[in-house]
Amino acid sequence: MAPRSRPDFTLETAALARGFTVIAGVDEVGRGPLAGPVTAAAVRLDPARIPDGLNDSKALTPTRREALFTVIMDSADVCVAHASVEEIDTLNILRASHLAMERAVTGLLTFPDHALIDGNMIPKNIGCSAEAVVKGDARSLSIAAASIIAKVTRDRIMVDLAQQYPGYGWEVNAGYPTPAHLRALLDFGITPHHRRSFKPVHNILYQEHSISG
Numbered sequence: 229m230a231p232r233s234r235p236d237f238t239l240e241t242a243a244l245a246r247g248f249t250v251i252a253g254v255d256e257v258g259r260g261p262l263a264g265p266v267t268a269a270a271v272r273l274d275p276a277r278i279p280d281g282l283n284d285s286k287a288l289t290p291t292r293r294e295a296l297f298t299v300i301m302d303s304a305d306v307c308v309a310h311a312s313v314e315e316i317d318t319l320n321i322l323r324a325s326h327l328a329m330e331r332a333v334t335g336l337l338t339f340p341d342h343a344l345i346d347g348n349m350i351p352k353n354i355g356c357s358a359e360a361v362v363k364g365d366a367r368s369l370s371i372a373a374a375s376i377i378a379k380v381t382r383d384r385i386m387v388d389l390a391q392q393y394p395g396y397g398w399e400v401n402a403g404y405p406t407p408a409h410l411r412a413l414l415d416f417g418i419t420p421h422h423r424r425s426f427k428p429v430h431n432i433l434y435q436e437h438s439i440s441g
Contacts, residue, residue: 253370
């Protein structure tokens with residue numbers, strides 16, 4: 229089995245060679261959970277201060293992600309943005325995740341003239357030149373940095389929410405539909421932070437409506 233490739237600065241260098249000057253990596257986390265916001269980050273790295281050890285957030289330990297989070301925040305132009313549970317339920321999760329990405333790009337101190345977007349789609353209102361990069365967090369250092377910022381931020385949000393709504397295990401499952409989370413939905417019911425448009429939550433609401441109706 230070939231060793232897992234690590235992200236590099238090739239895509240950023242190519243964009244610079246095409247005449248772009250402000251290049252941001254953009255990634256989001258939280259499409260799959262049943263609860264909590266979807267969170268996006270946009271990161272413009274300083275080529276002279278790229279943190280050592282940047283990698284896809286999924287390939288890093290929580291301790292390493294936290295350490296890199298601090299270094300990235302100290303050395304790069306960073307913006308984190310969210311789309312709320314209400315927006316997810318109103319728009320759908322794809323559009324909401326794109327909205328969070330658009331907000332993150334807009335919030336950078338220097339608006340980019342080119343964005344590297346993780347995935348296979350470019351948000352329609354990104355506002356600058358952009359390219360979609362499949363598995364971008366494993367290919368681009370800027371996207372890898374964005375993936376770390378987005379994941380650490382969202383995980384912290386879910387830990388905070390877990391203290392307000394104990395029993396669902398959000399401090400360990402980040403709102404994803406683990407067996408324990410699904411059991412807790414049945415045992416404790418639906419919170420204001422659950423996504424009502426997602427099937428497991430919707431089905432419980434429908435059953436409750438049918439019983440009460």
